[in-house]
Amino acid sequence: MALEHAILVSLEERAGSGYELARRFDRSIGFFWAASHQQIYRTLKRMVERGWVTVEDVAQEGRPDKKVYRATDGGRAELTRWIAEPTEPATMRSELAVKIRGASLGDTDAVIDEIARHRAHHAERLDVYRVIEKRDFPDPASLRGQRLHQYLVLRGGIRAEQGQLDWCDELLDALNSDRDS
Amino acid sequence: MALEHAILVSLEERAGSGYELARRFDRSIGFFWAASHQQIYRTLKRMVERGWVTVEDVAQEGRPDKKVYRATDGGRAELTRWIAEPTEPATMRSELAVKIRGASLGDTDAVIDEIARHRAHHAERLDVYRVIEKRDFPDPASLRGQRLHQYLVLRGGIRAEQGQLDWCDELLDALNSDRDS
DNA sequence: GGTTGCTATGCGCCTAGTTGCATAGTAGCC
DNA sequence: GGCTACTATGCAACTAGGCGCATAGCAACC
Numbered sequence: 001m002a003l004e005h006a007i008l009v010s011l012e013e014r015a016g017s018g019y020e021l022a023r024r025f026d027r028s029i030g031f032f033w034a035a036s037h038q039q040i041y042r043t044l045k046r047m048v049e050r051g052w053v054t055v056e057d058v059a060q061e062g063r064p065d066k067k068v069y070r071a072t073d074g075g076r077a078e079l080t081r082w083i084a085e086p087t088e089p090a091t092m093r094s095e096l097a098v099k100i101r102g103a104s105l106g107d108t109d110a111v112i113d114e115i116a117r118h119r120a121h122h123a124e125r126l127d128v129y130r131v132i133e134k135r136d137f138p139d140p141a142s143l144r145g146q147r148l149h150q151y152l153v154l155r156g157g158i159r160a161e162q163g164q165l166d167w168c169d170e171l172l173d174a175l176n177s178d179r180d181s
Numbered sequence: 182m183a184l185e186h187a188i189l190v191s192l193e194e195r196a197g198s199g200y201e202l203a204r205r206f207d208r209s210i211g212f213f214w215a216a217s218h219q220q221i222y223r224t225l226k227r228m229v230e231r232g233w234v235t236v237e238d239v240a241q242e243g244r245p246d247k248k249v250y251r252a253t254d255g256g257r258a259e260l261t262r263w264i265a266e267p268t269e270p271a272t273m274r275s276e277l278a279v280k281i282r283g284a285s286l287g288d289t290d291a292v293i294d295e296i297a298r299h300r301a302h303h304a305e306r307l308d309v310y311r312v313i314e315k316r317d318f319p320d321p322a323s324l325r326g327q328r329l330h331q332y333l334v335l336r337g338g339i340r341a342e343q344g345q346l347d348w349c350d351e352l353l354d355a356l357n358s359d360r361d362s
Numbered sequence: 363g364g365t366t367g368c369t370a371t372g373c374g375c376c377t378a379g380t381t382g383c384a385t386a387g388t389a390g391c392c
Numbered sequence: 393g394g395c396t397a398c399t400a401t402g403c404a405a406c407t408a409g410g411c412g413c414a415t416a417g418c419a420a421c422c
Contacts, residue, residue, distance in 0.1 A: 001377080012283070019399065020402080029279070032273055037400090038380085062388060063389095079286060083292060086295060097337055098210070100333055104330060105257065115337055118270050130329055144359055147284060150280050153281050157278075159348050163340050170333070174333055223372095244370075244418065246417095
């Protein structure tokens, strides 16, 4: 399970509340490991029980009190242990692939529409990543350590989205030609 | 959920037992939607209850009796309905990305080893797909209908594995340079 | 006679993740 | 006063999937 470890990475970089973590996940880490706030709260609770993080109640003015979480030495040890432990590469799961395989039995036009939807989604995502790349990493060759690692993960996102986009284009080309012929 | 629909696609192409489906999933459809035999048996049972498939007990000589499943009109209707229904593109989930983000806090060499392991895995997968591509689809331009769809799904697998492979190479280059400098 | 391996089925428990809902304070707007 | 929006927390029920285990017939080999 990587959610706990993704949270540990985030808390290592900076302590924060469940709410703050949820927003960070919406923006950066979450691009590569999505998590809802419910999931994060539940996981944080479990991590406190395991001694990987500590909680501190922080009273706030003008807004509800919050609980700030910090990684412990135990949490850091767990993260190091997990990083060194080999994990199986995730098997590719594509609903779109299943739909394409089923296209001959159903409505090919519906499948084409669905592919177009996915294409738009990936194009949008790619655009977001490209903006981040240009804004935050204008000189990749000079990057070292943590900043380099952030950049490399972003590169993975860019490659994945570009790959999906190219596949969608190949699909649309081929299916449209097949329909028209 | 796509497992039920992946099974429906497979049963449309040819009726079969749970065991046969499990083996088909090991080979073709399972490259893009993995499923264990336990999962398939459980799902088939549910699909019978819903009226999407029918079962027929078939006595065999020299081997245990089997239950052959066949898609019903209801199953075909469900498949058509599902194909036309928009589904959200799956959010990318990469444990490797989380490990890279955590590399600065742990053992960079362990992360590099892990990346090398993933690289080997994707190279092997890509090789399998390339062999299938050459063997089963020597003349892609001539493909129509179902055969074309099979080919296009395979193309998605090739693109995905190639993309992961390239990313792994970029990662290894960058992390090794960073470590040596 | 014993072991291994293939075909064939399935249960039970657990974890991870999703969905929907609930609560509650503050602040700004109309 | 009522509405909306943001901050902040969390539970309950459900779905999907993974892991381990169990059963059992038949064939081939040693």
